[in-house]
Amino acid sequence: MSEIKEEIMIRAKGLRKTYGDFVAVDGIDFEVKKGESFGLLGPNGAGKSTTMRMIASTSLRSGGELEILGKDPNHFGPEIRAHLGVVPQQDNLDRELKVWENLMTYGRFFGLKGKWLKAKVDELLEFAQLEEKRNTKTDELSGGMKRRLTIARGLVNEPEIFMLDEPTTGLDPQARHILWDRLFRLKELGVTLVITTHYMDEAEQLCDRLVVMDKGKIMAEGSPAALIKQYSSKEVLEVRFGSENNKSASEKLKGVGDRLEVLPDRILVYSEDGEKALEQITKMGLHPITSLVRRSSLEDVFLRLTGRTLVD
Amino acid sequence: MSAVQDNWTGAKTLVDPRVPMRWGAFYVAEFRIRNMLKWVSAIIAFGLGNPVLYLLSIGIGIGSMIKNPIDGVPYLTFLAPALLATAAIQGAMDEVTFPTIEGFVWTRVFYSMNNTAISSRQIVDGVMIAAMTRCLLQVLLYELILVLFGAIPLASIATLTVASLLAGWGFAAVMLSVTVFIKDDDGFFAIVGRFILAPMFMFSGTYFPLTSLPIWLQWIGWISPVWHSTDLGRALSYGHQVEPWLLIVHVLYLGALGVVGMLTAYPQFRKRLAE
Numbered sequence: 001m002s003e004i005k006e007e008i009m010i011r012a013k014g015l016r017k018t019y020g021d022f023v024a025v026d027g028i029d030f031e032v033k034k035g036e037s038f039g040l041l042g043p044n045g046a047g048k049s050t051t052m053r054m055i056a057s058t059s060l061r062s063g064g065e066l067e068i069l070g071k072d073p074n075h076f077g078p079e080i081r082a083h084l085g086v087v088p089q090q091d092n093l094d095r096e097l098k099v100w101e102n103l104m105t106y107g108r109f110f111g112l113k114g115k116w117l118k119a120k121v122d123e124l125l126e127f128a129q130l131e132e133k134r135n136t137k138t139d140e141l142s143g144g145m146k147r148r149l150t151i152a153r154g155l156v157n158e159p160e161i162f163m164l165d166e167p168t169t170g171l172d173p174q175a176r177h178i179l180w181d182r183l184f185r186l187k188e189l190g191v192t193l194v195i196t197t198h199y200m201d202e203a204e205q206l207c208d209r210l211v212v213m214d215k216g217k218i219m220a221e222g223s224p225a226a227l228i229k230q231y232s233s234k235e236v237l238e239v240r241f242g243s244e245n246n247k248s249a250s251e252k253l254k255g256v257g258d259r260l261e262v263l264p265d266r267i268l269v270y271s272e273d274g275e276k277a278l279e280q281i282t283k284m285g286l287h288p289i290t291s292l293v294r295r296s297s298l299e300d301v302f303l304r305l306t307g308r309t310l311v312d
Numbered sequence: 313m314s315a316v317q318d319n320w321t322g323a324k325t326l327v328d329p330r331v332p333m334r335w336g337a338f339y340v341a342e343f344r345i346r347n348m349l350k351w352v353s354a355i356i357a358f359g360l361g362n363p364v365l366y367l368l369s370i371g372i373g374i375g376s377m378i379k380n381p382i383d384g385v386p387y388l389t390f391l392a393p394a395l396l397a398t399a400a401i402q403g404a405m406d407e408v409t410f411p412t413i414e415g416f417v418w419t420r421v422f423y424s425m426n427n428t429a430i431s432s433r434q435i436v437d438g439v440m441i442a443a444m445t446r447c448l449l450q451v452l453l454y455e456l457i458l459v460l461f462g463a464i465p466l467a468s469i470a471t472l473t474v475a476s477l478l479a480g481w482g483f484a485a486v487m488l489s490v491t492v493f494i495k496d497d498d499g500f501f502a503i504v505g506r507f508i509l510a511p512m513f514m515f516s517g518t519y520f521p522l523t524s525l526p527i528w529l530q531w532i533g534w535i536s537p538v539w540h541s542t543d544l545g546r547a548l549s550y551g552h553q554v555e556p557w558l559l560i561v562h563v564l565y566l567g568a569l570g571v572v573g574m575l576t577a578y579p580q581f582r583k584r585l586a587e
Contacts, residue, residue, distance in 0.1 A: 019587075056427055058423070058426050058427060058585060058586065059586055059587060060586045078329055078332065078333050078430070078431050079329040079333075079429075081426075081427060081428055081429050082323065082329035082332060082428070082429035083323035083324060083327060083329075084323075084427075086427040088423065088424070088427065090420060092419060092420040092421055092423050093419065093424070094343075094347060094421050095419055096347055097346065097347060105343045105346060106428065108339045108342060108343070109332060109336070109340075109343075109425055109428035109429060109430045110327045110332055110428055110429055111327065111328065111329075111331030111332040111335060111336075111339070111429065112326075112327070123315065123319070126315060126316070127315070127316045153424075155316060157428075158320055158321055158322050158323050158326050158327075160323050182316075185317045186316075186317065188317075189317055189320045189322075190322070
C-alpha cells in the first residue's frame with residue numbers, strides 16, 4: 001500500500017534565461033531525483049553553465065518555474081545554497097590565501113564552526129590529494145591542483161546536491177579516474193550529482209541520466225544506453241577509402257547499415273552488426289584502405305544531435 | 313585520517329542556514345581580514361611611515377616657516393585632523409576598491425562566496441567591515457605618531473577617530489557603489505587618483521583654511537568628505553570655532569555619503585552577481 005515517493009531535488013519547468021535579446025536558456029523542463037547522477041551535455045554556448053548557475057540559485061531566471069530542494073531560489077537563495085555544493089567552470093579560489101585557508105574560509109561561509117572545520121579540512125585535503133600543499137599559497141599551485149582544490153572545497157558543507165561544471169577540464173587521466181571513483185562513492189551516500197562535461201566517456205561513466213542541450217533547448221533526454229539505442233545503432237563501422245574516393249564510394253554504399261555519414265576522411269556506417277556490414281562491402285568489390293568496427297558511443301549521439309560544425 | 317565519505321552527515325542536518333544568514337557579513341569580513349593579514353607588515357609600515365614623512369616634511373618643514381599660529385594653534389595641530397581624514401579615506405578606499413575588482417574580475421571570489429549561503433548584501437557589508445577595521449588601524453597608527461610629535465593632545469584621540477572614520481566610511485561607501493561597475497581595471501585607479509583624490513586632498517582646507525581659497529574653488533571643499541571631517545575634527549580637537557549648525561551638517565553630510573553609497577552598492581552587487 002505505502003508508496004515510497006521519490007524525492008525530487010530539482011524541478012525545472014519552462015525555465016528561461018535571457019540577456020537582452022539573447023536567449024541563453026529557452027524553456028527547458030527536467031527533474032532530478034535524490035541520489036541520481038544527472039548530466040548536462042551540449043556544445044559551447046548551449047546554455048549548460050547558465051542552467052547550472054540557475055540551479056545553484058545564484059543566477060536569477062528570466063522565466064518559467066524552478067524548484068531546488070523544494071524551494072524557489074528567487075525567494076530562498078541562501079537557504080537553498082546552504083545545502084548545495086558548487087564547482088564552477090572557472091576556479092575562483094583566493095590566490096593569496098594558503099590552500100587550507102581557502103577550504104577553511106569557504107566552510108565558514110556556511111556558518112560551520114572552526115573546530116569542526118579543522119578536521120574537515122584534513123579530510124578534504126586528502127580527498128584532493130593536496131596534503132603536502134596544505135601551507136602553500138594557492139597561487140603557486142598547478143592548474144590541476146587548483147581544480148582539485150575547487151572540487152574539494154565544494155564538499156565542505158556535505159552538500160545534498162553536488163554540482164560540477166566541467167569538473168575534469170585540466171585534470172590528467174589519473175586525477176580524472178580518481179575523481180570518478182570518489183563521485184561514485186558520494187552517490188552511494190545519497191548525494192545527488194549534477195554534472196556538465198565535454199567528455200562523453202565521462203558522461204557515460206558518471207551519469208544515470210542526461211540531457212543533450214543545444215542553443216538553449218533540450219534535444220534529447222535519457223540514460224546513456226537509452227540515448228545510444230534511440231539515436232545511434234549498436235555498432236559503427238568506420239571505413240576509409242582515401243579522402244578523394246570517400247564520396248564516390250559512399251554512393252555505392254547506400255543501403256548498407258541503418259545510416260551512413262560521410263566525413264572528409266572516412267565514412268561511418270551505423271549498423272547493428274559492423275562485421276556483417278563490412279562483409280557486405282567487400283562482397284560489393286569495394287576494398288577500404290582501413291576499416292574499424294566499434295561500439296556506438298555517446299559521442300555518436302552527441303554529434304548526431306548537435307552537429308559536427310564548430311560553434312565558436 | 314578518515315576519508316570524506318566516512319563521517320558524512322549531510323548538509324541537511326549539518327548546516328543551519330539561519331546561522332550564515334545572520335552572521336554572514338562577519339564571515340566575509342573575516343575572509344577579507346585574513347587576506348589583509350598577508351600584507352599586514354606593509355600596511356603597518358605604510359601606516360607608520362606615511363605620517364612620519366608627512367609630519368617631517370610638511371608639518372615641521374613648512375610649519376617652521378609659519379611663525380604665527382593658524383586658527384589660534386600651531387600649524388601641526390591645525391594640520392593634524394586633515395592628515396587623519398586623508399589617511400582614513402585612503403585606507404578605507406584601498407580596502408573596498410581593490411577587493412571589489414578582485415572579487416568580480418581578477419579572482420571572481422565574490423562569485424564563490426555567493427555560491428554559499430552568503431548573500432550579495434552580506435558581501436557588501438563584510439567588505440565594508442573589513443575596510444573600516446583597516447581604516448581604524450591606520451587612523452590609530454597615525455594618531456600615535458601625531459601624539460609623539462606633539463601635534464595633538466592625547467585627550468582628543470577619541471573625537472578625532474570618530475571624525476576621520478566617518479569620512480573613511482562615507483567615501484569608501486561611495487567608492488564601493490562606483491567600483492561595482494568596473495569590468496576591468498581600465499585605468500580606473502589612475503583616474504580616481506588624479507582627478508578625484510588629488511584635488512580632494514589639496515583643496516579641502518587641508519594645508520590652509522578653506523576660506524583662504526577663492527570662492528569659485530571652495531565648492532571642492534564643500535563636497536569633499538576631507539573638508540567636512542577636517543572641520544569637524546578641528547572643532548572637536550582644539551576648539552576651532554564653528555557654527556553649531558555647521559557641525560551638524562558635517563556629520564549629516566558624511567553620514568549621508570555612507571548611507572547613499574551603501575544603498576546604491578547593495579542592488580548593484582546583487583544585480584552583478586545574479587547575472
